[in-house]
Amino acid sequence: MSVTLTHESQQNPEKFRVPFKVANRVLGPNQTIPHNEKLKPLKTSSKVLIIGAGFGGMAAVISTLEKLKEPDVMVFERLDNFGGTWYANTYPGIACDIPALWYSFSFELTNNWSRVQPPGHEIEEYILRVADKYKLREKTRFSTSVEKLEYDDSSATWKITAHDVATGRKIIHTANIVLSCQGALVCPRQLEVDGLENFKGKYMHSAIFDHSVDFKNKNVIVVGNGCSANQLIPSLLSEKYNVKSINQIVRAKHYIAPPVPWILFYLYKALAFSRIGLLLVRWLVVLVAESRFPMYKGDGLLARIVRYINTRSAVNYMKTAPAKYHDILIPDFKIGCKRIIFDYNYIPSLHDPRINLQNERISKVVEDGVILQNGDHIKADIIVACTGYDISKNFLSNFDIIGRNKTNIKELWTKESPTAYRTMLIKDCPNFYMIDGPNIATGHSSVVMALENALNYYAKTAKPILQGKAKSMVVKTEAYYDWFNSVQKELKRSIFGTAFGGCVSWYGDDNLNATTYPWSQLSFWKITKYPNYNDIVYENNDKKNM
Template sequence: MSTVQVVKESHENPTKFRCRYEDADQILGPNSWVPEDDSLPVIRTESKIAIIGGGFGGLSAALTCIKEVKEKDFVIFEKHADFGGTWYANTYPGCASDIPAVWYSFYSELNSNWSALRPPQYEMQEYIKHVVDKHKITEHGKFRTIITEARYRTETADWILTARNLDNGQKLEHVSKILVACQGGLVYPSQLRAKGLENFKGEYMHSALWRHDVDFKGKNVVVVGNGCSAAQVIPALLANYEPKSIKQVVRSKHWIMPPLPKFVHTLYRLLSFHRWGILFVRWIIATAAESKYPLYDGTGFWARIVRWINTRTSVSYIKSTAPKKYHDILIPDYKIGCKRMIYDYVYVPSLNDARVDLTDDGIDHIEENHVVLKSGTRVPADIIVACTGYDLKKAFSSFNYYGDDGVSLKDVWSKEGASAYETLLVKNCPNLFVLGGPNSATGHSSVVLALENGSKYFSKVAPKILDGTYKSVKVKTSVYDRWNTTVQAILEKKVFGTKIGGCVSWYTEGGRNETAYPFSQISAAFRMGSPKWEDLELERGDSKKHV
């Protein structure tokens, strides 16, 4: 395996490496719509493997098909006009991964010239496009195509996908032996819900649907939210957009960690001439991150020790960097790890800018030119930016899967809660692999690593379906149910949005955590690399016999 090198064209022309606002708004906006024109003929296609989603998950699956499975008969369905997923659609100022790019990238496609530890969105998208072009993945893509239904046909042991072209509404039906679902979780913006927003005369936007045509110079800006997106948007606006003022409405507190030392990127630059050097830096970063994993455990000895160290590090950073008047607003009173930590870059230092003001006074209502807080304070507003996160449930249920005998996955998940065995297999759905599915997220690690771990499992099982050894493969119902129960029991003893953690978090909703992975990523690597065949129901390719 060699390294890749982006040419930094994205720094000269970032527009080329981002989704058009109009396209993103059609798909992700509050009034999203899918055209339907049944007067056009139905397009019918087929492939051995179908992949839904062209972000890091879909591309991890594609690279696995090419390199490990040795199968090039696959199609990637992508609702946007290009690959990249989050990194194509999210283009707000300051947008960058909170995990260093040397780790937040494909193991087999290491980049030797990242401009920074956490390069901007457009550079990440340029890297993605470079990998796509290198492996000629574009020829496998069906863009501006949104899946509306996936149905398994038991008699023929294949999946039939129904889709619509987002430009003309033409219907498409695609048949595949294997289906790989890679829709991702942080996709659909959760819009600001505030009384009177419809009366606002200024400009409103969600950070995930950025309006690059809006001029911020000399404007009063209200930013709602203080998670990862807000921590990137605010410093970028201050540095490059010349706003008159920024009022940040803090909705909840987050543990904010200091940025990685600058020497890490210096070391990367020194060693990036060879793949082994890049891997060494990647190993350092991964080891440092994985060392934080014990803090997510409940009340054990090591959990308390690691939590104490990281809590002290965060508090020290905030107190030494942010103005004293904001300390009580910024420093949480719940256990670190209960919400996803923010790995800072320049947010906390930017709070010393005289144009910024923080408040934890909630929004009561919005008027034509003001945001009115619960205290009665009327904040002048020309622009409102909602950094209010994503709708995870919509991401998992934007369309329905129908498995054996037409069993509805939406119905199963609505009754039992969303789950997937080893984060990958869903009961009653043969030959379906979910990358980045329920309980696959981590609070400290690289999502790309998690996706690659899932791809390992896919690479072990899929060839047995493709070569006819097995007509179908699915997780045993009893095993799935046991996994679901076990995972929830384990996560109740972690700090992810639990009573132990002491916070309300998007990890957990209604008492169930359908987001966080219950084990370490080291454990995941071993588990995914060695499928337990006894947990699977295997239908032989030459008969109806199951083993």
């Protein structure tokens, strides 16, 4: 099956992005979820509850309906529409950072993407088309913020407490199975610097972009040098926004690779007439990406060869920027230690005389701009923080989980570390799955493929519960800790934010990495397709272990 886009998002992008007030209320620095105790609590139930309506949540509903043949499923979503990060993030220039043919559902490919890495509003259009096709609105309660999950051992059910973000009405929901499908790149990490409250101009985070602000002929400071800034800056320099100047505060270095080869798009267009053709191009992208995986592990001959090829490609491309910026831009750590940025137009934009790069830290914000640590005063009308996301809030960001034996998962993870068996199952939490959980991310692959793989595991292991053959399913405690130890041991050999990699990144540090998966996506497909039933316990069944 395939989806053909109307490209309405090209003409009316505002229809495919979250209203600023909604995003700011739910995700902003002063986010508030009202509690109105005067309204009678709403009591609901379903066999399956899914938290989040982005790629993961949508795929989870479809898996429940199509693979498990279970119609009694409900979705709770904080925002007022589908899309997750692609609905919430709307800054100018936002685009898919890998080929969209891979960053889309394998069961709903698209035959008319406008480019290899389409803009964010086009991704959102695709998401809404899929949601309509599978009638997911009938299963979704929007503007609903989950606050607490509590497991009842006697009934083997979860009690979910939530609130309507508009009215404050409490919602008490009961479910046999819960899937947390909250994404990582949603909760913005705000700029933390002295004096920000004194700034008389306009401050915003790129993840909660205020499109009502006029950028024309304005002096702008962009803080950050990651993927968001890489995509935003060329747009601000464009005729539409036409800023007077941009001072970019480069806080860290990143490898910026050349754009995806143009020939891929021509191949895609040539074969887009059939699903088989689309799958061939998709798997070509997968194979090329997987072939780069050796550079993320160890220092063997193959790893060094692949790492050298990719490093030289990125460095040679970055050297096409003005020579005065080379020392600011080009890293000295191993490629892949931070996520690689595939450029679209950032490096060429650095030749624009209106932009200036700074690698001095901000000392403080003043009424008309910022003071750098070297004493320079940079005036600004607008400050845009491209400072990334609070990844720690990805895991149980806005709700508590109280599992079996009153185990508080936030307290457990604070004491030990965030982890989940095969990225999905948590100790003392029967019938609970994390889709997009700890250590599911990769530096070279598509998160959508990883989500689909995780949902294959869910569909296989949850089936006995939904069929009534088992009361509950939980990972064995020893398997939970064995998984954590093996993952962290393997990550020590990897380059993701480690001393071996030579950098500090949001992936993790030398002590702990709760973000990235240490093996290839092929290995993740294998362990999710073939569950190890010896590591999990089914209760109230003829067989204790299945």
